[in-house]
Amino acid sequence: MTTAEQKIRKTLSHKQDRFQHEGSSIVRWITGGTAPDAYVTFHNGGPKTIARCPKCNQEIGDFDSNYGPNIQGQIAEIRAKAHQHENERHQ
Ligand SMILES: [Zn+2]
Numbered sequence: 001m002t003t004a005e006q007k008i009r010k011t012l013s014h015k016q017d018r019f020q021h022e023g024s025s026i027v028r029w030i031t032g033g034t035a036p037d038a039y040v041t042f043h044n045g046g047p048k049t050i051a052r053c054p055k056c057n058q059e060i061g062d063f064d065s066n067y068g069p070n071i072q073g074q075i076a077e078i079r080a081k082a083h084q085h086e087n088e089r090h091q
Helices: 003-016 020-024 069-090
Strands: 025-031 039-043 048-051 059-064
Touching: 025 069, 048 069, 059 069
Parallel strands: none
Antiparallel strands: 025 039, 039 048, 048 059
């Protein structure tokens, strides 16, 4: 597990118990390591949590709500897609 993955996982875990109250208006910052930073909002989709662009609400990707064994790859994919989306749509 890389430092970046630890950081986002820690952030996710820390936020998880308050997620229901904070809702989808909170922008999550995925950062750390050498990959570009990304910004997303999280939306409860049952077994999957949906990540959306904070600026246009387009769905970026999703990850296992129970933080299963694929969480690291799922977060990395969302991060890459969010960064690509930002460059293509908002710059
Ligand atoms: Zn967007």
